[in-house]
Amino acid sequence: MSDELILEMRGIRKAFPGVVANDNVSFDVRRGEVHALLGENGAGKSTLMNILYGLYRPDGGEIRVNGKAASFSSAREAIQAGIGMVHQHFMLIPVMTVAENIVLGVEPKKHLLLDESGAEQRVREISERFGLAVDPTALVSDITVGQQQRVEILKALYRGADLLILDEPTAVLTPQEAGELFQIIKSLQTDGKSIIFISHKLNEVLEIADRITVLRRGKTIETVPRKGATEESLARAMVGRDVLLHVEKTAAKPGDVLLAAKELHVLDDRGIEKVRGVSLEVRAGEIVGIAGVDGNGQTELIDAITGLQKIESGSVTIAGTQLTHASARAALDLGVGHIPEDRQRRGLVLEFSVAENIALHDYAKRPDARFGWLFPGRMTNRAKRLINDFDVRGGGPSTPAGALSGGNQQKLVAAREIDRDPKILIAAQPTRGLDVGAIEYLHRRLIAERDKGRAILLISLELDEILSLSDRILVLYEGQIAGEHTGEVSEEQIGLEMLGGRERSAA
Amino acid sequence: MSDVPVSHRQPGPVTRFALRLARLEGASAVLVPLATVILAFLMGGVVVFATQHGGIGTRVHNTLIAYNQILDGAGINWFGHFFRHPCLGFIPCHIASTNIHFPGGDIAAYNLSQTLLQTTTLVLTGLAVAFAFRCGMFNIGGQGQYLVGLIVANWIGVDLAGMSTLPHILIAISAATLAGAAWAGIAGVLKATVGAHEVISTIMLNWIAFWGASWLVGGGPLQDPTNPFDPTSSAVANSARLPAFWGTPNFQALDISVFIAIGALVTFWVLLNRTTVGYEVRAVGFNPDAAAYGGINVKKNLIRAMAISGAFAGLAGAVDMLGYLYHIGEPDIPFIQVGFLGIAVALLGRNTAVGVLFSALLFGGLLFGTTHGLAAVPHPVIELQLAPNLTWLIEGFVVLFVSAEIVILWVWNVRKKARLPGPARPASTMEVAA
Numbered sequence: 001m002s003d004e005l006i007l008e009m010r011g012i013r014k015a016f017p018g019v020v021a022n023d024n025v026s027f028d029v030r031r032g033e034v035h036a037l038l039g040e041n042g043a044g045k046s047t048l049m050n051i052l053y054g055l056y057r058p059d060g061g062e063i064r065v066n067g068k069a070a071s072f073s074s075a076r077e078a079i080q081a082g083i084g085m086v087h088q089h090f091m092l093i094p095v096m097t098v099a100e101n102i103v104l105g106v107e108p109k110k111h112l113l114l115d116e117s118g119a120e121q122r123v124r125e126i127s128e129r130f131g132l133a134v135d136p137t138a139l140v141s142d143i144t145v146g147q148q149q150r151v152e153i154l155k156a157l158y159r160g161a162d163l164l165i166l167d168e169p170t171a172v173l174t175p176q177e178a179g180e181l182f183q184i185i186k187s188l189q190t191d192g193k194s195i196i197f198i199s200h201k202l203n204e205v206l207e208i209a210d211r212i213t214v215l216r217r218g219k220t221i222e223t224v225p226r227k228g229a230t231e232e233s234l235a236r237a238m239v240g241r242d243v244l245l246h247v248e249k250t251a252a253k254p255g256d257v258l259l260a261a262k263e264l265h266v267l268d269d270r271g272i273e274k275v276r277g278v279s280l281e282v283r284a285g286e287i288v289g290i291a292g293v294d295g296n297g298q299t300e301l302i303d304a305i306t307g308l309q310k311i312e313s314g315s316v317t318i319a320g321t322q323l324t325h326a327s328a329r330a331a332l333d334l335g336v337g338h339i340p341e342d343r344q345r346r347g348l349v350l351e352f353s354v355a356e357n358i359a360l361h362d363y364a365k366r367p368d369a370r371f372g373w374l375f376p377g378r379m380t381n382r383a384k385r386l387i388n389d390f391d392v393r394g395g396g397p398s399t400p401a402g403a404l405s406g407g408n409q410q411k412l413v414a415a416r417e418i419d420r421d422p423k424i425l426i427a428a429q430p431t432r433g434l435d436v437g438a439i440e441y442l443h444r445r446l447i448a449e450r451d452k453g454r455a456i457l458l459i460s461l462e463l464d465e466i467l468s469l470s471d472r473i474l475v476l477y478e479g480q481i482a483g484e485h486t487g488e489v490s491e492e493q494i495g496l497e498m499l500g501g502r503e504r505s506a507a
Numbered sequence: 508m509s510d511v512p513v514s515h516r517q518p519g520p521v522t523r524f525a526l527r528l529a530r531l532e533g534a535s536a537v538l539v540p541l542a543t544v545i546l547a548f549l550m551g552g553v554v555v556f557a558t559q560h561g562g563i564g565t566r567v568h569n570t571l572i573a574y575n576q577i578l579d580g581a582g583i584n585w586f587g588h589f590f591r592h593p594c595l596g597f598i599p600c601h602i603a604s605t606n607i608h609f610p611g612g613d614i615a616a617y618n619l620s621q622t623l624l625q626t627t628t629l630v631l632t633g634l635a636v637a638f639a640f641r642c643g644m645f646n647i648g649g650q651g652q653y654l655v656g657l658i659v660a661n662w663i664g665v666d667l668a669g670m671s672t673l674p675h676i677l678i679a680i681s682a683a684t685l686a687g688a689a690w691a692g693i694a695g696v697l698k699a700t701v702g703a704h705e706v707i708s709t710i711m712l713n714w715i716a717f718w719g720a721s722w723l724v725g726g727g728p729l730q731d732p733t734n735p736f737d738p739t740s741s742a743v744a745n746s747a748r749l750p751a752f753w754g755t756p757n758f759q760a761l762d763i764s765v766f767i768a769i770g771a772l773v774t775f776w777v778l779l780n781r782t783t784v785g786y787e788v789r790a791v792g793f794n795p796d797a798a799a800y801g802g803i804n805v806k807k808n809l810i811r812a813m814a815i816s817g818a819f820a821g822l823a824g825a826v827d828m829l830g831y832l833y834h835i836g837e838p839d840i841p842f843i844q845v846g847f848l849g850i851a852v853a854l855l856g857r858n859t860a861v862g863v864l865f866s867a868l869l870f871g872g873l874l875f876g877t878t879h880g881l882a883a884v885p886h887p888v889i890e891l892q893l894a895p896n897l898t899w900l901i902e903g904f905v906v907l908f909v910s911a912e913i914v915i916l917w918v919w920n921v922r923k924k925a926r927l928p929g930p931a932r933p934a935s936t937m938e939v940a941a
Contacts, residue, residue: 308799329802338800346800351793360790360801364783372783 004031005067006163006194007052012061014047021047022058023218029163029194034185036197036209040238040435041405044218045198049165053085054078065163084156085165088172090148094141099123101140102155126157131187146177153184157193164188165196170204171432175463176293182208200238200435202231203464214238239437247443250451252471255284258455259305259424264314266300273312274300276479282424282455287446289458289470293498297479298459299341302428305457306338307331319423332361337422339413341429341459343406347413350402354392355383357401358416382419390415391441407438414442418449425449428459443469463491463498540855540862540909544869547904548574551897555889573888577897580880581872582619609754618880620754620761624831625845626871630768631823632849633867634775635691635816637858639705641779642812643792644698648691648709650846651716652817655690656683656824657835658720662729664743664829675746680767680825687821688814690716695813699806705813717840725837739836749830764826771819776860778815788812820846848874851902854909873898 007029014022022044029035039045050056052063054072063070065081072078075085092101099120108115108122123136132150140148149169156164166185170178185195185208199205205212206226213223214237221237235243259282266275274297282288292298303309305316307326316323318334331338340346348357359368359379367378383397392411394404401409410430417425427446431439446469450456460466466473467489475483475497483497552570559566578584609617632649639646646652660683667675694712697703723729725738732741754760779785790798791808799805823845828835852870856862877894881887889897 306800327802327804328799329804332802340800345794346796349790349794349797349801352790356786359786360797363786363801369783374781374783374786376781 005029006031006065008062008064009048009052010062010064012048012051012063013059014051014056015059020218022051025061025215025218025220027213027220027223029196030210031194032189032192033210034189034195034197034208036199036205036212037215038199038202038205038212038234038238039215040200040437041407043215043238045215046167047218048215049085049167049196049198052078053083053165079159079161082160082162083165084153084159084161084163086149086152086156086167086169088168090152092140092148092151094139096140097136098134098138098140098143098151098154099136101151102136102158104155106159123154123158126154130157130184130191132184144177145172146180149173149177149181150184153188161193163194163196165198167198168200169197170199170201175461178204202234202436205234206231216240235436238435243436243440247440247447247468249447249469252286252450254286254471255453257281258284258319259457260317261301261305262315262317264301264304264316265312266297266304266309267312268300268309274479275304277314278476278479278481279314280474280481282457284423284453284455285450286471287450287456287458287469289460289466289473290476291460291463291466291473291494291498292476294461296476296498298428298476300479301476302338302341302426302459305331306336306426332420335421335423337417337420337425337454339410339417339425339427339430341432343409343413348401348409350400352401353383353398354387354395354401354404354412355379355397357412358383358386358419360416361420386412386415386419389419407434410434410438410442414445418445422454424455424457426457426459429461430458431460431462431465463494467491467494536857536859536862540857540866543855543905543908546908547901550904551901554900555897558889558893569888576881576884576887576889577873577876577894579615579876579884580618580878580882581622581876582615582617582880583872585613585615585619587615609758614883617754618875618883621759621875621880622868622872623761623765624759624871625874626867627764627768627830628823628827628845629848629852629867629871629874630863631771631819631826632845633852633856633863634771634849634860635687635818635820635823636849636853637856637863638775638779638788638819639691639812639816640853640858641792642788642808642816643795644695644705644809644813644816646691646694646709646813646816646820647706647850648694648712648817648846649820649823649849650843651709651713652687652690652820653824653827653846653849654713654716654720654840654843656687656821657828657832658723658729658824659683659686659821660747660825660828661724661740661743661835664747664833665729665741668744668746670746672746675744676749676829679743679747679829680822683825683828684818684822687824688818691817691820692810692814695810698813699809713846720835721837721840724835724840731834737836738838740834742834743829747829748833749826751830759831762826762830764830767822767826771822772860772864775819775863784811820849823849848902851906851909855905870898870902873901 005028009025009027012022012025012027013020025044025048027037027048037045037048047056051058054074054077057073065083070081072081093104096104099116100114102123103119108118110118120136126132127134127136132154134143134147134150134154140151143151149172153164169181173181185197188195197205197209206229209226211223211225212229212234214221214234216238261278261280264275264278265273268274276297278297278301280288290298290301300309304311307323307328307330311324311326316326318331318336321334323330323334344350349360355376356379359382362368363374364372368375380397386392387397390411392404392408392415394408401412404412414430430442430446434442446456446458458466458469471486473485473489473494474481475494477498477500482500483494485494552574555570555573556566559569561569609620632653635649635652636646660679663679663682664675667678670678690712691709694705694708697708698705724740729740731737731739749762749764751760751762779788787798787803787808790801790803791805791812795805798808848870852863852866855866855869856864877898881889881894882891887894
């Protein structure tokens with residue numbers, strides 16, 4: 001890393017109607033540096049990067065790339081200046097091969113036709129040079145999310161990027177894949193590339209970044225070297241107050257068994273057995289955490305308990321009532337609350353208003369409806385109360401749920417589920433994609449609900465979350481319980497069980 | 508609720524922005540269809556322009572006159588009389604030419620009554636398509652469901668002759684409506700049970716209805732027995748005919764079906780927005796996964812929504828048969844287009860009750876104004892044989908532009924989901940301050 005600045009942004013300002021997204025923001029990147037851009041959802045990170053990438057025009061300020069003043073009016077111009085961006089959601093064409101995706105738009109040609117082998121050759125060269133292993137002839141639809149991300153990085157490198165913007169790159173990755181991504185970032189760095197790493201995960205930033213810039217409410221709060229920075233200091237800069245990164249909780253006082261599954265077998269949509277004989281119990285007043293790598297049967301287990309997926313064999317008992325051929329309706333009516341893992345696909349109808357979303361389970365019951373007739377005014381009143389109680393920001397009862405930020409959407413889902421006064425609360429990935437402030441809120445809320453005597457089943461891919469919240473931990477591996485722990489247990493031990501007892505390196 | 512801190516809330520800039528945006532979207536719900544229509548008429552105008560002779564000025568002039576004549580053909584000029592004369596148009600004050608089909612020969616009033624008859628049908632077939640759309644399905648079978656309604660209404664209307672009027676009408680209308688519902692329900696059941704796509708199954712059901720109806724009236728059990736050489740059904744008995752209130756009875760006078768259509772529009776809105784059935788339909792239409800998670804039976808809703816959709820089309824067939832057609836001939840069946848036109852009506856009306864009303868008025872006026880209505884206008888600029896094609900031309904452009912808009916919206920949504928912002932992207936500004 002040299003002191004030479006590859007990018008300088010000075011005094012950047014960008015206002016949208018009613019809100020200043022970037023207010024006198026300054027940011028620079030040295031050659032060969034990993035510079036993390038840290039901030040809560042809505043702090044202005046994306047706006048700043050979209051200005052750099054030519055997608056927004058700034059209202060004021062100056063951008064210099066390699067010492068020369070630059071003003072990009074499109075992504076194409078930014079790419080020509082050596083800037084590459086990997087978006088959080090990939091822009092790949094699934095039916096085309098890796099090589100075809102990478103060269104798309106700048107294809108090597110042979111007599112007007114795509115030079116297929118030439119393209120593959122060049123993709124191979126770059127991927128070997130930077131240690132980004134991926135098969136150029138594979139179809140994008142057939143490769144994993146982690147590999148798709150590599151394709152996106154290769155796309156940027158193929159177009160000659162010297163400065164790579166990675167927008168929350170680990171949000172879609174498993175911990176293993178995230179580890180591999182960090183290796184790639186380090187090798188890019190060795191090769192002289194500069195990287196802007198956008199994140200709101202403190203541990204990652206501390207692991208990979210050389211310098212860290214924190215944004216809050218559109219303003220630069222500080223730029224600090226990694227040395228000397230702590231999770232606590234960064235969290236304080238992000239949120240503007242002290243944040244409890246680790247939840248405080250008292251010992252659980254478990255009561256009656258409210259949720260019991262016995263020898264549960266469940267198939268997924270393609271008919272593959274994903275849950276293979278799981279038995280578990282959750283008692284009133286305790287949080288049972290299920291740890292595991294994504295795809296080990298978590299989704300199917302939740303869906304079976306909540307009546308969304310057929311049970312092949314075995315049984316689910318909710319508050320003493322057995323649900324054999326359950327429907328989602330039956331589970332809801334027995335007192336199951338469910339914060340689903342994908343709030344946008346399942347938890348909310350994004351086109352519906354906040355009030356209509358709050359009524360999603362009980363729209364046909366009093367007070368929302370009577371004899372099939374809806375009372376929108378009553379829905380609105382309930383929505384007003386919950387918006388207030390759960391501090392949902394960004395809109396009122398009539399705002400479409402899709403217009404809320406991710407954190408507020410999650411609060412909306414949590415508000416609805418908790419307000420139904422469920423006996424059992426199933427929280428699947430409750431803090432996915434949320435920033436520290438919202439995570440702190442949800443964690444405290446879950447503990448509070450536990451203390452009210454609800455039985456809580458927590459499913460998370462974040463081992464930290466499982467360890468800090470759970471009173472009891474179950475490890476799910478290939479559809480079976482691979483381990484059970486009460487009390488103190490090391491992260492390494494659970495990590496080992498998550499991989500089926502194999503060595504970590506084998507994964 | 509708990510020990511969680513509660514912040515004081517007041518409508519911040521973001522809320523105000525969201526409100527403004529919502530209002531803007533409301534406005535675009537009117538502006539975009541309006542722009543679509545204007546563009547379609549401009550394209551139609553280009554075609555009229557091309558068929559004219561003379562200099563550019565003459566052709567432009569002729570094109571404008573052509574559209575004016577279509578408006579007259581649709582009876583819009585009646586409103587001119589209405590406001591100019593104290594007799595409020597119900598008594599013919601202004602007689603452009605004489606018309607034997609209308610009391611006093613008021614041609615404009617006659618044209619308008621015919622436009623309203625067409626509009627009535629299109630409101631109902633449009634609602635049929637719109638309702639299925641709101642549940643996320645594309646009902647292309649309005650044509651077949653309409654035909655089933657037509658046939659059943661004829662059958663009941665003929666067969667139960669001798670009943671007293673009110674029960675006869677009610678039975679005929681109910682039976683035809685239920686038949687339309689059942690016909691569409693088949694496609695719903697196929698979709699819910701074996702996953703057969705409704706576009707394919709409704710198109711096939713259209714053909715079954717087409718050939719079934721052709722056989723029934725052309726030699727089958729509904730053929731008029733007194734005239735075996737004319738492949739036409741018997742005429743609906745007087746007891747089943749809808750009372751007319753504007754025009755000369757037996758000359759396609761405007762009957763009370765226009766009020767049935769207004770009732771259907773209100774029912775559509777109320778059903779969707781004020782009942783649990785409508786809540787389920789909309790939830791399934793927007794996001795079936797979330798609906799299932801909410802405890803809604805998605806399969807049941809697919810079948811039910813399809814059946815309700817078919818009920819509107821069946822009702823359209825009933826009111827046409829009992830209102831002014833009275834019988835149907837085998838050679839007429841291939842010329843029925845109102846079921847398909849309902850697709851354009853729904854698309855242009857954005858699947859809302861108000862939108863369907865206005866776009867049905869537009870297409871109703873075009874349909875009559877370019878055919879019989881235009882024939883009564885002195886010296887029509889467009890040749891009478893060509894004029895009806897203008898309706899289909901404009902319909903085609905409307906569907907094309909609306910579909911293109913759907914493509915644009917889809918791309919827009921993908922961009923939104925991909926977090927690739929455009930300069931005016933609302934969601935990003937929401938995130939910024941959220």
